[in-house]
Amino acid sequence: SQKIEQNSEALNIQEGKTATLTCNYTNYSPAYLQWYRQDPGRGPVFLLLIRENEKEKRKERLKVTFDTTLKQSLFHITASQPADSATYLCALIIPGNQFYFGTGTSLTVIP
Amino acid sequence: KAGVTQTPRYLIKTRGQQVTLSCSPISGHRSVSWYQQTPGQGLQFLFEYFSETQRNKGNFPGRFSGRQFSNSRSEMNVSTLELGDSALYLCASSSTWGGVNEQFFGPGTRLTVL
Numbered sequence: 001s002q003k004i005e006q007n008s009e010a011l012n013i014q015e016g017k018t019a020t021l022t023c024n025y026t027n028y029s030p031a032y033l034q035w036y037r038q039d040p041g042r043g044p045v046f047l048l049l050i051r052e053n054e055k056e057k058r059k060e061r062l063k064v065t066f067d068t069t070l071k072q073s074l075f076h077i078t079a080s081q082p083a084d085s086a087t088y089l090c091a092l093i094i095p096g097n098q099f100y101f102g103t104g105t106s107l108t109v110i111p
Numbered sequence: 112k113a114g115v116t117q118t119p120r121y122l123i124k125t126r127g128q129q130v131t132l133s134c135s136p137i138s139g140h141r142s143v144s145w146y147q148q149t150p151g152q153g154l155q156f157l158f159e160y161f162s163e164t165q166r167n168k169g170n171f172p173g174r175f176s177g178r179q180f181s182n183s184r185s186e187m188n189v190s191t192l193e194l195g196d197s198a199l200y201l202c203a204s205s206s207t208w209g210g211v212n213e214q215f216f217g218p219g220t221r222l223t224v225l
Binding site for chain 2: 045
């Protein structure tokens with residue numbers, strides 16, 4: 001079955017720095033990969049989607065890369081702010097449309 | 112535009128009982144997906160419905176079932192509840208099926224099985 005690993009359960013960085021979160025997967029090759037943000041007590045909120053034939057996607061201070069050879073996606077938040085503190089989830093969508101989520105990385109941006 | 116709504120928000124049941132959860136998607140969205148979220152397993156996909164048809168199914172036992180109505184509202188049923196079914200159940204709606212577009216999640220239903 002699909003296995004998804006997100007780097008360290010918790011990540012602390014200083015305000016203004018770039019946060020880099022990792023999503024590694026095994027076995028299947030996803031057709032799409034999505035990143036979500038989840039705040040305590042709330043459902044996930046969609047951030048970005050990247051397709052298997054895309055290398056990089058950007059949205060404001062967010063950037064996602066997708067390396068199908070390494071089976072890895074990197075999620076970057078530049079000029080991080082305390083308001084970026086949350087849990088970030090990656091999700092793989094496999095042909096046949098199975099959805100697999102990672103367990104998430106808790107990001108804390110320290111003022 | 113109103114977001115995804117889920118009812119009830121909290122539920123306490125005992126082992127062996129059954130439960131039905133409800134999800135109303137964003138107006139115009141025809142895809143509804145259900146997920147189970149626990150601290151240990153994270154977010155796990157249950158199933159996805161589109162236009163009243165189940166399109167995808169995760170690896171959960173048959174005790175977990177769902178349906179979708181003609182107005183796109185969806186219900187999820189869990190029969191013969193077990194302690195391990197305690198979790199946050201989330202539904203998400205999308206304008207298309209299969210993960211092509213973003214999913215909008217509801218606030219979830221917190222189910223506790225005693």
